[in-house]
Amino acid sequence: MPADGSALSDTPLSRDDLDRAVRNAHATLAGAQQGDGHWVYELEADATIPAEYILLEHFLDRIDDALEQKMAVYLRRIQSDVHGGWPLYHNGDFNISASVKAYFALKAVGDDINAPHMRRAREAILDHGGAERTNVFTRFQLALFGDVPWRATPVMPVELMLLPRSAFFSVWNMSYWSRTVIAPLLVLAALRPVAINPRQIHVRELFVTPPEKVTDWIRGPYRSSWGYVFKGLDVALRPLVPLIPSKTHQKAIKAAIDFIEPRLNGRDGLGAIYPAMANVVMMYRAMGVADTDPRAATAWEAVQNLVVEKDDEAYCQPCVSPIWDTGLSGHAMIEAASGPNGVAPAETLEDMKKACAWLRSKQILDVKGDWAINNPNLAPGGWAFQYGNDYYPDVDDTAVVGMLLHREGDPASAEAIERARQWIIGMQSTDGGWGAFDIDNNKDLLNHIPFADHGALLDPPTADVTARCISFLAQLGNPEDAAVIQKGLDYLRKEQEADGSWFGRWGTNYVYGTWSVLCAFNAAGISHDDAAVVRAVEWLRAMQRPDGGWGEGCESYENGPRGTYGESLPSQTAWAALGLMAAGRRDDPAVSRAMSWLADQQDETGAWHEDPYNAVGFPKVFYLRYHGYKQFFPLMAMARYRNLESSNTRRVGFGF
Template identity: 40%
Template structure:
């Protein structure tokens, strides 16, 4: 023991053990009495600006909510007057326009310093004319933009059969839930006048010319002109039937918490659509929706006083799955009371039975539900990523009183997840075979991902889960491995769809391939290891700026963060790397840990829509370092000193 303690590597082991113990203690303390974990989910100030605008449109804004929201928005303004889509990122035109308008509605004068600097940024970025379609639609709701200058989205698309191009099920689930209520808004084109203008934001440039008629963009632009003409003289009977069908579709998908899909965009647009179709504010659907939206509000303090901001989504199921897996990898007993409580809560959240209908069944009608959703209440949209991670965690739990229930739930989940494999062998987040790209060419689609094709990170989590289930040699897992192998980038990394970015993708894929039986000496694994080692920062950590989604120069580059460092370490540990890169990575985590056992992480590392919408999962900074430290200490238990002797 004494000889081991004299080795500097063993000092690192001791430090790592102390860091892990402190982090685990902190994570235990954050568990809710019901068994779940939930970190705040922070995005950008468009959520807050749109919440303020929604309340003004519906007539429920108050001076208190206006001022608290305005304080939050002001506290996030950049020095150049702009607002960004992620912390530390460049200014974004549409985000800045929406923040400017919200502050004006909250009572700020156009000439005040905050708004003058914002207007200057907007002008330099091309003016409000270059803002995204969603921003123009929000402006049109208040008479600040012409509906004639917004793309038409007719509710008659509700009648397109499922095999037809551009039917609503060609959209990814998050886009589908947003598009349907927007067809109602687009058809009715409401205007709620406000006593402000946006002249300060206009560049005055002329509309852009149409693209060539031989191009897809040109075809869709001319189709949009036709739809505008149809809007002026629609077939009244058909239009009314379409509106009724859209509203019925919306009401059918309202969740138990009052929301739609558990995410902000379809939630707010559904409330507007229902209100426009005659649902009063005190109607059951509207009241439930507004009450549920209030539950997404987070109260905070700024330098100017109390503030409020809105989560775009809430992630308790995802956070609980990750926390449970991290604790088990940290060596917490499989029948620990906190572990069992988390397992019980997750079991209650499973979406089961043939009567639990969801949009995913459009392409898998005979598949029986057995997945989990991301949020507290989102039974219509279970997702594959959550389900895979939950199976990985729950299969390791030793439940003292309900082992049979646990086994049955996991067997259902594996069957459902396997059945959601796409034809090409990969897995997407919510749907199978949602790969038709035609919708991406519509003039409306200038923001975010609108389809849900398979991704490396989700496919990797499913492959790792199937391997842990002993199904590595079965066809679904083998096809998943082939998909991952084929999707590796030339530089050795993998693209990260739901996390930033190639560090996330690579951190997910390498452990999955190794678990599925790919040799750690395989050329693809070695290439991934080299890529990670080449992109380690001087401080020992890893980071990748979210600008990497648009600018390849940022791939693998950025300030070190705890979560991204942990992702890189998980890949290197799975590849059985025993290099200085691993030791330096562990050193980064140990040296940057806070006294309370967690870590600071100012940068966003989660991805909503690559290139457009990003997320700061506040629990990532804790669970992923626990995972990495736990696996580091567990991979060579002979050298992991017992706690008493090590200290």
């Protein structure tokens, strides 16, 4: 972009410059491929996870001072200069829960509470109501360290593990991430251990009211009148929980352990997500299981595998994303090698053969995971997000990988593709959409219980995941899938926003959702002149920034403006351009200007750079920064723009 921030020239990118940008980006992406064929990029969240990791070491008295000091460097770096606390995403507003955890962690590693950065953080926390106003998970953390009484946490008796699927409060009615986090947490809440905390670090100075004097820990804000109802239920149940017979209590703890241990998942950990994994580590310690016990030792190793350690700083990832990164990188690599001017097709084909073989080896074919509770007769056939997470494959990864294997064309992938097809069809929800991990996981009232103050206890169908499933099935082109696809298309039409966009549940946000759906419509043969397509195209055009790029902030999940941000971003510009090309607008000046912006932003090594967060775990609560997005999506967009120049139909011939 010009130094003064003005618009780029409307002169189209020359063919030589376009080829050079694609070639350089391809080389950079190819250089990141691992020896066995897969890609994996860093996956970064906010201050919460590294802070929790530090506190976990202090809970256990397994302190690695050198590592913690590096994490402290990271935490200090991402502290806001504007409000003094910690946000949930790049340049975001103050978040009290993330700030309390980050402050606690920095105090634990030895930061002086009177140091300027600690004083600013403490003042911001107190100005926002103090640590008593933190979310449920933070109050559980504080309870484990004895900084708040256990009555600061909602009533969540371990006896929940005994409830059948038909019971409203059953864990089987919650999302996969909720089940895996809750099961060990319920055991911890039942046993109520106290952290070893060898340095006896506490944070009473963060409370406006002394914790022992707080009388109302659960006071909203409530999403509806049901919040008040469930708070009343919490009050009513609290004196009854101690009356539960000991035999029932022990049976419930055993039920939790019986749920957890088959799903421990080796070095990848329970659910392959940090909160569940850390809770398991603390659970075993609370149960008196020795650290040398294989279960406890492997659970601890799984947590440590999430740490990213660099020369001067370190942080802990919420999970890892190799299947997702490999699938998306593969699509970009194939796009770059396609067309009459494809980059190094022979080498790329060999790289892709290796990547696809690695992906086939990761398909889950012999474990019926939790998804089977709603479709017990369905055969497994999906892929997880992480290296290993057999109980929890997701349809989004499965669709992306399935499309890649089909596109790559190796006959060895035929059975894997068919197993994936059958599994995805079987995972469709009643309303025609697809959730990420479960079928009909949509009992919305559960999001109003006190424990669910994050509002993400469930995994209902979403437009972006549904779009990917339709794209996959449409790309395969089996006539017998027409009814399934049509039902999904009907769902997407109902989900379109009034302004023409679609909500992006797993990527930021309306630009991501709109791109995803336009790809699905194109793959399914929906006319480029269809009213829904035209409205989406006009929305994307309206959101383009003067410099030719697109950007959207995580604020759009928090009732902020949709489709806009303070700067253009490589990943979002690529999504918007891909969406417009999927809608038949390859020659639209908006796409041409996007290509010029992407070429202008590429560095001399062929890479792009992007600091803002580009995805979401839980809207309003937990955001993500995929480090690979800034590389493989711009390559995909620029290569497709080049390839469509020689197409007679200008229609993308595949689903992604």
